[in-house]
């Protein structure tokens with residue numbers, strides 16, 4: 001069986017090689033490689049060979065770790081059953097993993113003091129920061145360390161709040177200071193939420209730096225967490241790697257391959273093994289990344305020139321909620337408790353199996369005023385099914401935190417909720433597209449409600465009742481520079497009038513909006529639902545850039561081609577002391 005899997009993998013690799021994959025060449029004058037790693041070990045797993053190649057060629061390298069890996073990154077599969085751990089012990093785990101990353105760096109020829117930077121954001125919490133913790137929403141409270149700000153003295157900015165603005169500023173400044181020509185980073189379709197979050201924050205940071213300084217490094221997405229991948233499992237250092245079948249099948253990604261010299265393979269294995277705390281229970285899995293090649297690629301952006309057009313993207317099956325049985329089996333060898341948890345999870349998954357529906361594709365279109373997203377699924381949907389679409393828009397002239405962060409939950413017959421962070425909007429702010437088939441869910445959103453973005457990050461999840469079923473990868477949408485200005489008189493649908501003083505919970509894709517969160521934050525922001533571009537909608541959060549207690553009046557949209565004003569620096573630090581929410585929703 002193992003031999004068969006091995007042969008299949010060899011055949012698969014040969015097939016993958018048949019695709020157009022360019023060799024990845026470093027070493028041009030001025031090349032600089034930045035590696036963005038969600039956790040200590042991802043740098044070695046994803047780019048351990050490329051890092052050594054850069055060092056060998058004299059290309060400066062910087063590795064930036066988003067989290068300390070202080071939550072076991074495998075625990076995401078079993079989050080509801082995760083044992084209670086003392087915060088102090090968790091923090092010590094973070095320090096252990098930091099020390100391991102330094103040792104791994106030495107094995108790859110790096111100088112840990114000069115070449116590594118740790119940001120210290122919460123392991124398994126950064127996607128929630130991305131989704132929900134911006135503006136006047138209180139910073140995230142880490143499930144395990146109980147911290148609401150970076151607790152590590154080793155971090156770049158100790159005390160930075162677990163809030164979107166602070167994370168984005170830290171990351172943006174790392175990139176701005178290092179000025180990379182190449183950025184190795186996670187992919188948007190990775191199963192691990194921190195991997196996706198780092199991709200999303202990095203895209204925004206890179207858009208801002210492209211607009212402000214013309215800094216446009218080559219993005220090199222490295223896959224890590226995919227179902228039944230890498231295959232075969234175990235150490236096969238002579239075998240070529242291949243991308244996850246799901247990504248390869250899409251045919252959309254222009255892959256680049258770095259072929260490792262034998263000495264690079266040897267050192268990569270040493271670097272992976274230097275992450276000792278991870279290898280104790282999953283060395284077989286981690287050593288599966290030690291192969292003769294490393295593949296890098298990212299989905300292309302969906303381009304709607306001038307904010308008008310249509311594009312259909314295949315979503316295939318990300319297998320988001322399926323078990324990786326081989327992986328679980330390996331974990332169970334080290335600790336039978338994992339097997340027990342896996343069995344429980346299997347039973348829960350079986351409960352919803354009959355309602356299962358996978359994404360087939362998404363049709364994204366815009367007429368310059370409204371953006372319509374229609375998701376097509378593998379079977380007709382029951383009235384209990386709903387899809388939650390998230391829209392995080394970017395404009396060069398607006399601090400990203402101030403742009404709307406819309407989550408729209410819609411069923412087959414009606415829009416169930418529209419939220420912008422913790423503020424609930426009237427559902428009439430958006431509309432169901434006409435002519436939806438039984439296996440389709442979608443929504444039409446005025447671009448004005450999204451803040452007239454130039455770029456957009458867009459995701460979709462389907463749930464049955466409150467049980468998540470499947471998700472489609474985040475994708476970047478390019479709406480062209482100078483997004484369409486929408487004169488108020490010709491706007492097809494005015495933004496919603498808020499219901500007065502209605503408390504709203506966090507945007508939780510699997511529950512009806514509840515009133516669990518922050519009435520103070522709601523009260524402070526409830527009057528500002530107009531969501532016009534460049535208007536501060538968040539007078540509640542203390543911020544250097546918002547000295548005035550009254551909202552600024554709307555300004556005219558930027559003219560196409562006109563260089564936008566440099567945005568003011570996002571608010572920072574002052575929020576670190578404020579308390580986090582005691583009731584953090586778990587959204588995956």
Ligand SMILES: [Zn+2]
Pocket residue numbers: 038039042073192195224
């Ligand atoms: Zn990771």
